[in-house]
Amino acid sequence: MEVFADFLAKIDHPDHRLRTEEVLGWVANKYPSLVPVTKWNQPMFTDHDTYIIGFSVSKQHLAVAPEQAAMMHFDNEIKESGLKHTKEIIRFPWNKPFDFTLLEKLIEFNIWDKKDCKTFWRV
Template sequence: MEQILEYIQRIDDPDNRLIFGDFINWLMTDFPELKPEYKWNQPMFTHHGTFIIGFSVAMKHFTVAPEMRTFEHFLPQIKDLKLKHGKKTFQLQFGQNIPYDLLRALINYTLADKQNVTSFWGKRKVGE
């Protein structure tokens, strides 16, 4: 967690630093079972050794990086909310409301989908 706190402190804009810090606090409060990790120069959260979700901060937004299966499942909702997105990630603009309901559903979906996954990425399950 220390590396994630250091990551937050390196955010230049104090308002964005506060917003992202509050967001990480929300995530850890709502999902205490997730393990905060710092890999590939970004904060991410795992459960039983498998990736659940990651984030990276830019000047005007932060990027949300879920597992690909999760991203594809929630893409219609991401589009409905008119969130800017790429092929695997979507952006949350600083200064706009954070769609906590979407994020909560996305994380819960990933936790259920990967409950028996033994690898960091993807869908390799116990016994496969």
């Protein structure tokens, strides 16, 4: 997880830093075949050089970006979770428990759906 050290060091709020480190560590441990990288100053994980999941932080939440195909596939679950979201990201508030079950579904879907993908982003 050394690849994310600079990103994590820039998170001022200690609880937000710990939560982000926890989530990134969870992904790295659960999916050891995924490659942790930092691109565009954001931590993300790739598989065979294709994007699987990315993260960003704000004052109010940890944002998870699984790409639109995964967002559309899990649209109902995302809405039922009560989490705020856009077409591209899901906002996981700092003051609530993190939904690792939803994150796992998003990652598993992207690994499966992009197994034959030859580009970084879906085309």
